[in-house]
Amino acid sequence: MHEAPPPTNSPSPAPAPVPASSAVPAEPLSHGLKQRHLTMLGLGGVIGAGLFVGSGAGIAVAGPAIVVSYLIAGALAMLVMRMLGEMSAAMPASGSFSVHAERALGRWAGFSVGWLYWFLLVVVLAVEATAAAQIAHGWVPGIEPWAWVLLFMVVFTAANLTAVKNFGEFEFWFASLKVGAIVVFLVLGLLAVFGWLPDTDPVGMTNLTGQGGFLPNGWGGVVSGVLTVVFAFGGLEVVTIAAAETDDPARAVGRAVRSAVVRILFFYVGSMLVIVTVLPWTAQQAGLSPYVKVLDAIGVPSAGQIMNIVVFVALLSALNANLYGSSRMIFSLAERGEAPRGLLKVSGGGSRETTGGVPRRAVLASVAFGFVSVLLNLLWPDTVFLYMLNSVGAVLLFVWALIAASQLRLRARLEQEAPEALSLRMWCFPYLTWVTLAGLFGVLLLMLTDEAARPQVLWSAGATALVLLVAVGRQWRERRGSA
Numbered sequence: 001m002h003e004a005p006p007p008t009n010s011p012s013p014a015p016a017p018v019p020a021s022s023a024v025p026a027e028p029l030s031h032g033l034k035q036r037h038l039t040m041l042g043l044g045g046v047i048g049a050g051l052f053v054g055s056g057a058g059i060a061v062a063g064p065a066i067v068v069s070y071l072i073a074g075a076l077a078m079l080v081m082r083m084l085g086e087m088s089a090a091m092p093a094s095g096s097f098s099v100h101a102e103r104a105l106g107r108w109a110g111f112s113v114g115w116l117y118w119f120l121l122v123v124v125l126a127v128e129a130t131a132a133a134q135i136a137h138g139w140v141p142g143i144e145p146w147a148w149v150l151l152f153m154v155v156f157t158a159a160n161l162t163a164v165k166n167f168g169e170f171e172f173w174f175a176s177l178k179v180g181a182i183v184v185f186l187v188l189g190l191l192a193v194f195g196w197l198p199d200t201d202p203v204g205m206t207n208l209t210g211q212g213g214f215l216p217n218g219w220g221g222v223v224s225g226v227l228t229v230v231f232a233f234g235g236l237e238v239v240t241i242a243a244a245e246t247d248d249p250a251r252a253v254g255r256a257v258r259s260a261v262v263r264i265l266f267f268y269v270g271s272m273l274v275i276v277t278v279l280p281w282t283a284q285q286a287g288l289s290p291y292v293k294v295l296d297a298i299g300v301p302s303a304g305q306i307m308n309i310v311v312f313v314a315l316l317s318a319l320n321a322n323l324y325g326s327s328r329m330i331f332s333l334a335e336r337g338e339a340p341r342g343l344l345k346v347s348g349g350g351s352r353e354t355t356g357g358v359p360r361r362a363v364l365a366s367v368a369f370g371f372v373s374v375l376l377n378l379l380w381p382d383t384v385f386l387y388m389l390n391s392v393g394a395v396l397l398f399v400w401a402l403i404a405a406s407q408l409r410l411r412a413r414l415e416q417e418a419p420e421a422l423s424l425r426m427w428c429f430p431y432l433t434w435v436t437l438a439g440l441f442g443v444l445l446l447m448l449t450d451e452a453a454r455p456q457v458l459w460s461a462g463a464t465a466l467v468l469l470v471a472v473g474r475q476w477r478e479r480r481g482s483a
Contacts, residue, residue, distance in 0.1 A: 029094055029328075029346065030164045030357030033246045035255065037168030040175035041321070042239040042260030046077075047178045048314040049131065050232030051268060052307060055275075057286035062225030063216035064208045064276040069225030070269050076443075077233035078261040079436040080400045083407040083426050085257030088240035090414055090421035092249030095332025096240040097403045102336065104409035105402075108471040111338045113402045114329055115467050117237075120392040120399075121326035122366055125319055126373030127389070129153060132315040135308055149374050156320045157367045160327060161360050164245050167324050174317035181310045182267050185291060189274030192298040200298065207280045216281070223446055227453055230443060232268075234396045235318065236260065238325040245328075245357075254424040323366060331362040391463040393456025394447060397440050398464055404437045 059066045084097055093099040095114060102110025133148035159166045188197070195202035208214055215221065239260060243253035275290045279297055284290045289311070295303030331346075333339035343365060347358045376385040411429055414422055426433060447453035 029245050029331075029359065031245055031247050032163055032165035032357075033168045033242055033252075034165075035246070035252055037165075037172050038239060038242055038246060038252050038256040039259055040172045040179075041168075041242055042236065042256040043175055043179055043263055046233050046235040046264055047175070047182065047267065048232070048235070048318045049128075049311050050229075051271070052291055052311050052314060053287070053289045054232060055229065055272065056284050056288050056290045058225045058228040059272070059276065059281050059284040059290055060286050061217065061228060062221040063212060063281040064214045065216075065222045066225050066229070066276060066281075067269060067272045068222050069229055070272050071265075072222075072226050072439075073230040073233060074265040074268055076230065076400075076436060076439050077236060078265060079427075079432055080403055081236050081239075081257055081261050082424075083433060083436070084237065084240050084403050085253055086422065086424050086426050087403075087407055087410055088243055088253045088257075089250045089424040090410075090418070092240075092244045092253060093332065094241060094244040094328045095335070096244075096329075097237065097399065097406065098329060098332060099336075100406045100410060101402050104406035104413075106475075107336075107338070108468065108475055109402060109406070110336065111333070111471040111474070112464070112467045113399055114333045114338060116392075116395050116464060117399055118326050118329045118333070118366070119463070120395045121322040121329070122369045123373050123388050123392050125322045125326070125370040126377045126385070128315045128319040128322070129370070129374050130377050132312055132319065135312045135315070138308075146378060149378070152316065152319060153367060153371060153374070156316075156323055157363065159320065160323055160363045160367075161358060163358060164324075167320065168242075170320050171317060174313055174320070177313050178310065178317065179267070182271060185295070186267075186270055186274060188298060188300065189271075189278055189294060192278050192294075193274070197298055203278055205277075207277055211280050211282050224450070226443065227447055227450060231396055233264075235321065236264070237399070238321050241325050241328050250421075250423055257424065323363070323370065326366040326370075327359055327363040330365060331359040334362070387459065390455050390459035392460060393453075394444065394460035395464070397444055398460065401437060401440045404433050404440070408433055 055066070058069060062069050084100075087100045088096055091100065091103070095110070098110045098114030098117065101113045129149045129152050130145070132152060133145040136148045137143065137145045156170075159170055191197045192200055193203045217224070239256050240253055243249045243256065246252040271291075275284075275294055278294050279290075283293060289307050292304050292307045295306070300306070330339050330343055334341060334343040343359065343362045345359070345361045347360055373385070373388065376388065380386075407426060408430055411422075411426065411433075444457060447457045
């Protein structure tokens with residue numbers, strides 16, 4: 001084991017200068033991730049249960065216009081990722097947007113967004129572990145769900161403790177299965193639309209224009225659909241966190257962002273278009289997978305079990321990615337003096353690609369809180385854990401807004417101080433950045449008007465205010481101590 005250099009404890013009232021890519025301090029972490037790992041992480045990171053199951057709720061409120069809802073939500077996610085990719089290619093770091101926020105806006109911003117994102121990941125981790133355990137319990141009723149949760153947590157903790165390439169391999173094959181499942185679904189769906197499957201007739205446009213038309217619930221339904229599906233795009237951020245553990249972070253993150261955002265948008269929008277074309281939107285129900293409905297309709301045997309396997313893999317993939325992302329985020333916070341210094345320990349000895357450079361204490365700290373979250377979810381799912389879940393419900397939007405605000409500040413400074421570092425640029429800067437910020441705040445305002453979503457915004461705002469209060473208090477104490 002060896003310890004990273006101790007962080008400075010001196011206050012930083014002004015944002016730190018922006019270094020060129022070549023001047024960024026080397027991370028003490030391993031460089032065991034390959035380009036193929038990063039590419040598949042970008043593709044598979046957001047393809048999860050939110051798409052395979054949660055999309056049914058969006059179709060139920062928007063009808064065929066759910067395609068437009070996904071286009072709007074996907075465009076927001078794509079713009080945020082382009083901004084994040086620009087900053088990460090210029091200044092790769094394991095803390096990604098937390099580091100960028102600190103450099104752009106000050107220590108309070110880096111502290112706040114880092115801890116909020118860490119809290120978001122370890123709480124959502126509990127949902128994924130519990131949902132995967134319920135599926136496994138259905139297959140093997142003799143093993144209780146809590147035992148499955150324990151097994152999943154132990155397996156993925158071990159994978160994250162050994163070497164980063166193990167995480168990369170898990171995610172590569174998980175993502176490959178998910179992407180493969182969607183490709184097969186799209187092919188079968190298109191064959192059904194054109195009547196090229198046995199015992200099928202061409203569907204035509206009937207289901208897109210019937211049952212109330214393309215906009216059965218008007219544009220209000222489209223807006224409700226956006227609120228339902230926008231959070232399904234969360235998870236892309238892990239790509240920029242993982243880029244710091246590749247041999248060439250700047251090039252790797254640029255390639256991953258370019259390929260991921262367009263392909264993911266294609267998979268999401270393409271899937272929804274197939275679903276609402278093959279079947280009437282009124283046939284969908286919230287909580288039931290629309291993919292299963294379509295596969296059943298076109299005669300695929302055991303469609304329900306097939307999708308159960310895909311959703312199970314998607315949940316385990318998300319669990320693995322969230323454990324990785326949370327450990328690297330809290331490690332980065334410790335590097336900057338925003339988390340306990342004991343978390344700076346990384347494994348040493350041997351090759352850094354095989355055994356070294358793993359922040360094991362950060363992994364254990366994240367999984368420990370993950371175990372607490374799982375326990376709360378199993379014991380008090382409708383009280384204590386529900387409040388925790390609501391407190392992170394809108395945090396993703398706050399994180400995305402801070403990414404946009406950071407990019408506004410850093411882009412101008414990079415162009416002056418290190419223009420050669422801008423290997424990946426945000427489109428139409430600064431106009432699209434402002435459009436993205438306006439869109440994010442618009443979604444938050446719409447959530448406030450929605451009775452079901454309002455508690456998430458209020459609880460998340462409360463959690464954000466608490467973290468901001470701690471950040472400002474720490475900075476005030478440091479200034480007083482140095483006076």
